Amino acid sequence: MATEFSRETVKRIAELGRLYLTEEEISTYQAELAKILEAFNALAQLPLPEDFAGDARSALVMAKAVEKAESDSISRLRPDEANNSIAIQVFLNQAPEREGVFVKVPAILAPST
Amino acid sequence: MITKNKFASKYTVNQNTHSAFEIVKDFQNGKQSPSEYLNDLFSNIEKLNPELNALTSIQKDYAYEKAKLLEKSFHKMELPLFGVPIIIKENIQKIGFPVECASKILKGYKGQYDATVVSSLENAGAILIGTANMDEFAMGSANEHSCHGVVRNPHNTSRVSGGSSGGSAVACAAGFAPITFGSDTGGSVRQPAGFCGIYGIKPTYGRVSRYGLVAFGSSLDQISPFARNVKDLDTVMSIVAHEDANDSTSLKGSYKSKLGSVTLKGKTVGVLRSILKQGVDDNVMKEFLTLEENLKKQGVKFIDIEIPSLEHTLSVYYLIACAEVSTNLSRFDGIRFGHRAQNSEDLFDLYCKTRSEGFGKEVKRRIMLGTFSLSAGFYDAFYGKAQAVRELMSKQFDEVFEKVDYIYLPTSPASAFEFGINAFDPIKEYLYDVFTIPANLIGVPGISVPANVPKGSLPVGLQFLAKRGNDAELLAFAEVLEKESLVGTTSLE
Numbered sequence: 147m148a149t150e151f152s153r154e155t156v157k158r159i160a161e162l163g164r165l166y167l168t169e170e171e172i173s174t175y176q177a178e179l180a181k182i183l184e185a186f187n188a189l190a191q192l193p194l195p196e197d198f199a200g201d202a203r204s205a206l207v208m209a210k211a212v213e214k215a216e217s218d219s220i221s222r223l224r225p226d227e228a229n230n231s232i233a234i235q236v237f238l239n240q241a242p243e244r245e246g247v248f249v250k251v252p253a254i255l256a257p258s259t
Numbered sequence: 260m261i262t263k264n265k266f267a268s269k270y271t272v273n274q275n276t277h278s279a280f281e282i283v284k285d286f287q288n289g290k291q292s293p294s295e296y297l298n299d300l301f302s303n304i305e306k307l308n309p310e311l312n313a314l315t316s317i318q319k320d321y322a323y324e325k326a327k328l329l330e331k332s333f334h335k336m337e338l339p340l341f342g343v344p345i346i347i348k349e350n351i352q353k354i355g356f357p358v359e360c361a362s363k364i365l366k367g368y369k370g371q372y373d374a375t376v377v378s379s380l381e382n383a384g385a386i387l388i389g390t391a392n393m394d395e396f397a398m399g400s401a402n403e404h405s406c407h408g409v410v411r412n413p414h415n416t417s418r419v420s421g422g423s424s425g426g427s428a429v430a431c432a433a434g435f436a437p438i439t440f441g442s443d444t445g446g447s448v449r450q451p452a453g454f455c456g457i458y459g460i461k462p463t464y465g466r467v468s469r470y471g472l473v474a475f476g477s478s479l480d481q482i483s484p485f486a487r488n489v490k491d492l493d494t495v496m497s498i499v500a501h502e503d504a505n506d507s508t509s510l511k512g513s514y515k516s517k518l519g520s521v522t523l524k525g526k527t528v529g530v531l532r533s534i535l536k537q538g539v540d541d542n543v544m545k546e547f548l549t550l551e552e553n554l555k556k557q558g559v560k561f562i563d564i565e566i567p568s569l570e571h572t573l574s575v576y577y578l579i580a581c582a583e584v585s586t587n588l589s590r591f592d593g594i595r596f597g598h599r600a601q602n603s604e605d606l607f608d609l610y611c612k613t614r615s616e617g618f619g620k621e622v623k624r625r626i627m628l629g630t631f632s633l634s635a636g637f638y639d640a641f642y643g644k645a646q647a648v649r650e651l652m653s654k655q656f657d658e659v660f661e662k663v664d665y666i667y668l669p670t671s672p673a674s675a676f677e678f679g680i681n682a683f684d685p686i687k688e689y690l691y692d693v694f695t696i697p698a699n700l701i702g703v704p705g706i707s708v709p710a711n712v713p714k715g716s717l718p719v720g721l722q723f724l725a726k727r728g729n730d731a732e733l734l735a736f737a738e739v740l741e742k743e744s745l746v747g748t749t750s751l752e
Contacts, residue, residue: 165614
């Protein structure tokens with residue numbers, strides 16, 4: 147199954163990933179995504195037994211798989227208590243723009259939105 | 260005629276002379292102090308690193324300060340890594356060290372806290388002496404995608420180091436430190452270990468805390484060490500492989516060494532004969548079969564095994580890894596740290612400009628792929644399906660591990676290749692990971708051991724996988740291979 151990617155689709159995906167693409171990059175991804183998608187399509191059509199539904203929470207799936215192998219082997223979430231926080235000044239020192247104790251950002255509600 | 264390799268030094272002349280376990284003894288016996296050791300070591304590094312480009316920072320001031328502190332406190336002499344120099348990949352957090360992940364988007368960014376691995380090493384007396392080059396955000400198989408430039412293989416500088424932990428692998432192979440750390444998401448430690456002729460182990464998923472590792476594929480990532488001998492790997496695993504409340508996927512308990520408890524006789528090893536039929540270079544196949552024959556002579560039983568779902572390894576891996584990349588890398592937005600684009604109109608424009616300027620080609624490609632496969636309408640068909648096949652693969656491996664102690668594979672289908680030959684064809688580059696990826700997908704430990712290649716030949720890595728949690732057995736097994744001289748660090752002489 148050949149999958150076509152229009153230039154608009156590629157641009158839309160880039161926008162979702164917060165990337166701007168040059169005209170040349172759009173052409174490259176048009177071709178590359180189609181090629182890679184072909185390989186993925188083979189996977190999508192693979193028949194699987196019903197109990198392999200696929201769990202989207204992959205880190206947890208890994209954790210569960212290991213847990214099965216060694217019962218009770220996974221650390222639980224730690225108590226929700228503040229500790230080891232980075233000091234405000236240390237954090238601010240590396241912010242690209244700052245004002246006082248704040249990180250400076252462009253207006254969230256820009257005229258164009 | 261074989262000429263002397265210019266990267267050979269007293270540090271590489273013998274795999275054990277400058278090993279962690281030997282230098283600790285020297286420091287403890289008062290033969291020399293850690294500071295004295297650092298003098299010579301740094302001058303060797305400064306001589307060799309400009310051409311190899313393995314390190315992105317050399318932390319001399321920090322290292323000497325640490326060494327002096329250690330020397331002052333007498334009781335610290337008993338520490339297992341007392342004064343041992345160690346290098347970390349620059350995607351591991353260490354306060355004040357660059358954590359740029361070889362990306363323009365993190366240019367100038369310095370560690371703001373210590374990774375758990377870093378704290379464990381320092382508590383054991385280790386001295387961190389520098390940070391290692393890598394593929395941008397650990398994405399790549401050759402260390403050709405780095406804003407710091409490529410890393411050269413000390414065995415042949417026209418060839419790649421392997422990746423993504425190329426800098427850490429070369430630093431260890433060239434004797435910059437007895438132990439170095441990388442991260443392995445699809446083979447990023449085992450593959451460069453193979454290309455550089457040293458040992459590298461990817462532990463069981465969760466055995467070493469990921470706290471402080473810049474995330475790439477969270478369900479696949481594992482901080483992993485390199486060394487020039489198995490004993491050093493075992494020592495360092497005893498120090499860094501333990502439960503950590505800061506990583507909710509960390510395993511309970513800790514690594515307990517089993518060196519000396521494994522014998523070859525009676526072991527059963529599984530070989531995926533059918534997937535080795537095509538695409539493996541002759542020199543790799545030759546070393547693979549030689550070790551197999553030698554092990555058979557020592558009473559190891561080999562059986563052929565099949566894992567049908569491995570046919571889909573690359574598709575499953577790139578779907579899952581890229582999906583995780585697209586979410587994990589959304590935190591790089593130009594707001595709190597790193598690069599920020601100038602002259603942006605609004606917030607959306609700032610995000611897009613910053614990320615477009617800051618990320619390299621391979622990273623953008625994977626963000627695109629991940630964003631697409633997670634987008635509405637495709638999520639179940641691709642990501643969900645990939646997870647299902649991963650689960651199936653895991654079951655099939657479990658069944659095989661009922662019958663065998665280890666699974667034997669080459670680390671990579673080829674030795675280190677020349678610069679540029681794969682840089683423009685992602686699919687071709689991805690193929691180099693086909694034998695290392697399964698261990699990450701199913702979470703089992705895997706070690707790359709250096710084959711006994713003929714003098715002057717390129718190194719070849721051979722790989723063994725074990726059951727989840729059997730990290731110590733795997734290293735004990737590798738140590739027997741090393742003791743029997745069936746494998747061993749490839750000499751730079």
